[in-house]
Amino acid sequence: MEFLSQHIIKNIDDGLWKLVRLSRNGHPLSRLFFTDDVLLFAKETKSQALNIDSMLKQFAKYFGLKVNATNPRFSSTRRGKISSIVASTGISRTHSIEKYLGFPMLYDRLQRRDFSFVEEKISKSLASWQHKLLNKAGRMTLVKSVLNSIPNYYMQLVACGALSTPPLLERSGLKNKNIGRNLHLYPVTMASGYFPIAPELWPEEHKKSYEGGIMTAMSTVATDFNKSGYGAVIQTPSSHPGLFSILMPWNSGTDIKDRMHKFSRTAHVFALARDQASGTVVDSPNRISYQMKDVDKDNLSKGIEKVLRTMAAAGAEENGTHNNKGRSLKVKEVSYHEFEKFVNEESSMSFTDLSTPVCSAHQMGSCRMGNNPKESVVNQMGETWEVKGLYLADSSVFPTALGVNPMVTIQAIAYCTTQHVLEVLKRKR
Template sequence: MSLKCFSRGNNNIKNTKRSTECPAFIIECEAVVVGSGSGGGVIAGNLANSGHKVLVLEKGSYLARTNLSLLEDTSMDQMYLGSGLLITADMDVMLLAGSTVGGGSTINWAASIQTPQHVLKEWSESYNLELFGSEFYKGAMKIVCDKMGVQSEIEDEGFQNMILRKGCQELGYPVETVPRNAPSGHYCGWCSMGCKDGRKQGTAETWLVDLVKSGNGAILPECEALEVIHEKKNDNSGKSKAVGVAFAFKNYDGVRQIGMVKSKVTIVACGALSTPSLLKRSGLKNPNIGRNLHLHPVVIAWGYFPDSQPMSNEIWPKAGKKSYEGGIITAVSKVVANFKGSGYGAILQTPGLHPGMFSALMPWVSGLDIKMRMSKYSRTAYIFALARDKGSGEAFSPYSVTYKLDKTDEENLKLGLEKTLRILAAAGAEEIGTQHTKGRSLKVKEASLKQFERFVKEESSIGMGKHSVPICSAHQMGSCRMGVDPTTSVVNSKGETWEVEGLFLGDSSVFPTALGVNPMVTIQSISYCTAQSVLQVLKNQKSE
């Protein structure tokens, strides 16, 4: 089934705004999806598999496996929003978000954790969203996990996760294996730059492949949505109806042009940092748009494990292990997660850090110090604490993000930082430290118990914010949250906006609260459910 394309002389979309007055061409389809990540990719694949004509607009570029450089600077520039250099207005939180075909699922760390039970309970009972207490949603989680081949086996655990696991075991802390959308033998460490062998099953390897193979759709990379076009309905509802999307692209001569998609339904899935600004540009007035943003703030501790020991033949992890190799997240500790209490705490995991990001996070003490730190890079393990945050902020564009850390979140991060330092020491680190600007560290094996306890207490008691300790965020959510009341939310339980009929959202922006774990499975599961709602709308339109 082909997509219909018209010259601009056939433009029959009424009441358009300036950016749509003279498009170079118009494409007609049944559904247009803005964004190709964990949300947009799932919805697009489902609609195409059901026989509907679907067009996906992706702001980022498409990089085939053979074109992946796996070089840090190039990958950041090509595959991340803002070239990986986004930051909150007060410069306290560094933000990482994917911007490429497959979105975050292309550059994430493969962790595939289902929506925790206490979160489902909170969303279904406290927010009255019956979807999250339903068998339908549980079924959606199974479907998306099966699609991605999620499994929990590990043939050879990487350097950092070995250390997290051993430290927890030595201290009696709980530690679990993290399910991943990659096979048990997936041992690379470059997942944040794409998957060159295609074994990590993001949307570019699953749902978007379905879209293309179905013959019912296409993906247009490097096309930025400018606005959702909507017209007033001819009734007394006061609502409007989505009829398409205007987008910008560059032609073969590098000249910026405008294209238009005419569709029966529109799905916006740009991510929690970008979806609000598109809705605002499109004239939506809901005051909740862009608000209630959560970031899963992260703070990090490090430990150095030399690959030689002058007084011992025992080297652990073995000398061949490097910090940048292996599955990035295969272990998690919930020692301070508080899953059985309020549900608000911090989980402990390991990041994927290559030299550029490693050096950016390492505090500057002196030229000699940073040289020494970099020489130890390959044997330095990082463990981070990630808070399920009560604090929130606003994202009216990816370049205008504000965020305030709640006091509870700060205490949870401090507690998490304390635990990470203890874990690193228990696993056998020679030296430990945090990212505090003073750059202090402790030679564990030369310190007395009293010195160790004082160091841990002091480093984990430092106030967050005001540039004292770098805070990072790789998960943004909640900026167009789902709810049952249009005065407090942006979309209903079907993912459709309260203001514009036929306009659906399909990304992490619809989360009612922070999630507290890696969000890919939850995004895909909600989006799968939203896709079924979109299919019903298309079915109803066909029967009218």
């Protein structure tokens, strides 16, 4: 399969393979490799079909194999050109991509016939029972048992993330008004401090700021977890040079060159707000509506103030934020009052006029969990209110923003949801 994959990549690089998108804003696809099946995606043209046919024959020849003439099949969402494609390659056509591991692989709008296999399975199970030997109550119990157990076998787990799960549910026909709402973004803004070569300030002289752990320290000095439960946490990420360069303000070529020259000894610290504001995913993961509340802006301001003071206390020679004015301060060359003025001005900057980059650390809550369908998308077990057997197991089910990095919580929710699914399947055996 690796050989086939590399051959496809070369075709793409050479412009011979035209990629396709399964949705308007979807990622371009060329192939999907399964355990014993391969799905190839290309534009619906005769030249592309011949290219695929030729590539499969080369693959077979290289490994001393022979392509089974009845196995490869073309499937198309359009009806016009497929006849000429079939005629030119000799590969037959199919109206369905069949099933994988017992599940239908659908590429078009769902229709009633797509679920006919469930009806057939139910009918076969009912027919196998000696219903003539059962009284009316027994027959009713039999029917309910079969109807409840078989459809639940085809349970689906969705985990596309808080930005992609809502569009998937809506395209699949779900109508719950809460889908896409309650989106939390964890707004983040950053400051930096340059530390010169000095053993007392930077003990490991060879160490670079972008090396080591991804996230090594966190402080709750700017939070109010004991009262409101909200605030800003301060964290120290390992920033990539590319990410650092696009967040840095542009003053001049000389200035950005100087900043990048100091990058390996520049510490990056950000303030992350547990946002009370919430937004909406609109139609696709690329379209969202979100506006911070004043309380979230205040929390970010308090966080940046603490970051700048922490940098100075740690011995940073030069402090700065990512505001587009590009201001920085050589801490050890200014007076106390000049430092206080700088901190107050930088921590009071606007977060809504595009003068300061505000990033999203984590996305969550767009299909939140709850105890009724009027206020939520899924129940406490992660099952959607509208479709029985459809479960969500990602950050989209969070009822609120967490206030901490969500990785472990996402893993815990996924684990608990799958354990519940297993229990349901055991009871339906």
